[in-house]
Amino acid sequence: MHSKRKPVIAGNWKMFNTTSEAATLVNELSSLVARFNDREIVVCPPFTALAAVRPILDETGIKLGAQNVHWEEKGAFTGEISPAMLKDAGCDYVILGHSERRQFFAETDENVNRKLKSVLKAGLIPIVCVGESLSEREAGITSTVVSRQIKIGLDGIDAESAKKIIIAYEPIWAIGTGRTASAADANAVCAFIRLTLTGMLGTPVADAIRIQYGGSVKPDNVDELMGSSDIDGALVGGASLKADDFGRIVGFTATSK
Numbered sequence: 001m002h003s004k005r006k007p008v009i010a011g012n013w014k015m016f017n018t019t020s021e022a023a024t025l026v027n028e029l030s031s032l033v034a035r036f037n038d039r040e041i042v043v044c045p046p047f048t049a050l051a052a053v054r055p056i057l058d059e060t061g062i063k064l065g066a067q068n069v070h071w072e073e074k075g076a077f078t079g080e081i082s083p084a085m086l087k088d089a090g091c092d093y094v095i096l097g098h099s100e101r102r103q104f105f106a107e108t109d110e111n112v113n114r115k116l117k118s119v120l121k122a123g124l125i126p127i128v129c130v131g132e133s134l135s136e137r138e139a140g141i142t143s144t145v146v147s148r149q150i151k152i153g154l155d156g157i158d159a160e161s162a163k164k165i166i167i168a169y170e171p172i173w174a175i176g177t178g179r180t181a182s183a184a185d186a187n188a189v190c191a192f193i194r195l196t197l198t199g200m201l202g203t204p205v206a207d208a209i210r211i212q213y214g215g216s217v218k219p220d221n222v223d224e225l226m227g228s229s230d231i232d233g234a235l236v237g238g239a240s241l242k243a244d245d246f247g248r249i250v251g252f253t254a255t256s257k
């Protein structure tokens, strides 16, 4: 992390937690993270738990996010949720293009780009996920894949809006596998993402954009990851479902080497 950028730790709950489980988790969490005001903390419950979580978060510094959104403002799109509906539900953040959505729900870079434009217009902070599969890494095409995702995903975004974007680098082979990218490997890709952003948007904007790492982030590896120059936060799956673990992750101490 860099002192110029405020660290942001987000929990992606995926398809876990009923309303009562969600309320219990954020109640436990709020006492654990109350003292950290130098970092942003976000929880992204499933849509059905947003309303249960919202009033509990009012007493804390924790922000609310969603896991997906549609790009249209309203209309005949059965099963979809608009950016304005997320704002209305008290969300400030939304995850876009998670690898599980790309893999299981046919989400493309072009869809991510449409969603990104719509979300920025609505005043939500997007967390745009990118990352390579195991076979892509083994084929040595990580940078090709990630730069394509960034270039198409962020195409046509103006510099002022781009500063608000958070990028999450999530190598697919590290998600839910317990296999974390080493801090050095993760940082190298995050630095490459920043270089790509510099080419698209210029240095001041690229330096302002926060880049998270995601993929088996745990209490015992977060400090080293956050001690890396181009990693400004974490997008946490499994460990964000346990208050103690997520509380410890939020309370990281960056140990730069």
Ligand code: 13P
Residues within 6 Å of the ligand: 012, 098, 170, 174, 175, 176, 177, 178, 214, 215, 216, 217, 235, 236, 237, 238, 239
């Ligand atoms: P895990 O932390 O469970 O590996 O999940 C990472 C992730 O997909 C966060 O969006």
